[in-house]
Amino acid sequence: MVTHVITGAGSGIGAAVARRLHARGDELVLHARTARRAEELVAEFTGARTLIGDLAAPDRLSGEFSYQSLPERVDSLLHVAGVVDLGPVGELTPEAWRHQLNVNLLAPVELTRHFLPRLRDAQGHVVFVNSISGLYAGPGWSAYGASKHGLKALADSLRYEEHGSGVRVTSVYPGRTATPMQAKVHQQEGTEYDPEKWIDPESVATTIVMALDLPRDAEVSDLTVWPGR
Template structure:
């Protein structure tokens, strides 16, 4: 039975992935930003373990986990959590930059560093849920795209560094996906939100499970998922 450590399991793609893995009987360890959120996740996914760590404060993640019992084995580390705040470069504050870089890039790097011993021992898999913005940056997406371009660089470097240890690394680049984040984006863009127009989170979950379930003789490095409508 595999053990998966997942961020962002509260909604959208993360919730879909967690549900699929939970339904098939795998062990889950879900990262929550606070104790209240951890209780909600534990109730939603009976039997799952939880860890409390605020990804918006990556400098404190190591300290937070040091006061909790972390799993001895990790077969996959799934970085799904993310935040977005649109704005023109000339108007973005440093607070906005720091928030997106912390959650989308620095926290995944720190969690990966902390759990690399378990991943190496299990010859595990690290999945970074990136974005189409990690490949192309558009107007008003500068800070978010910068964080996601950085996440691509993190994944590519990690893949080269840990290949000899048997750790697989996959970046998934979903297009617009029906989720609370997408509703927020539409609000910031001043557009009406119709979830039926965008990718179902279950479809992205299928892509992620395909990557982690692939036999050991192969690996998916980069996987782009686009709306089919």
């Protein structure tokens, strides 16, 4: 049985990927911040297991996991969860920087470190759902962009380090996608949100599942997904 550990499965791209993998019978281990959220995920994805921990406090994740039942096998680790808080450099507080760096970068670092032995055993796959902001950060996107540029560096380094172990590493850089996060971005920008203008999360999920399903003789390192409208 193929087992996937997924963060951010509650909405947007993460939920779209989880639905695809669940529908074909793969085993899911879904991250949740609270026990209540874990119950909601299990109700939506029958048969899935959950892993509870606060991504905003990455230094506590290993301790939280030590009290939970972890999967013996991990075929893929999908980092999809993320947060965004826009603002000029002169106005963003250290708290805003810290929160985005913790959730978007340091939590994936810690989760990857934690599951890497299992990924090596399975010759598994790590997928980092990054952002166009991981390649270019415009005005107001400094903290979010810094966290995503760091995520790119993490993926690139991990890919070289683990090539010999058979672990594949893919970064996906979606443009603006019709998710709850995008609705929040528009609210912060003070602009009207029209989901029809942006990428459907299902389209991004298609690229992720494609990368996961590639035969062992190939690896996709980077995928950029732009709005087609």
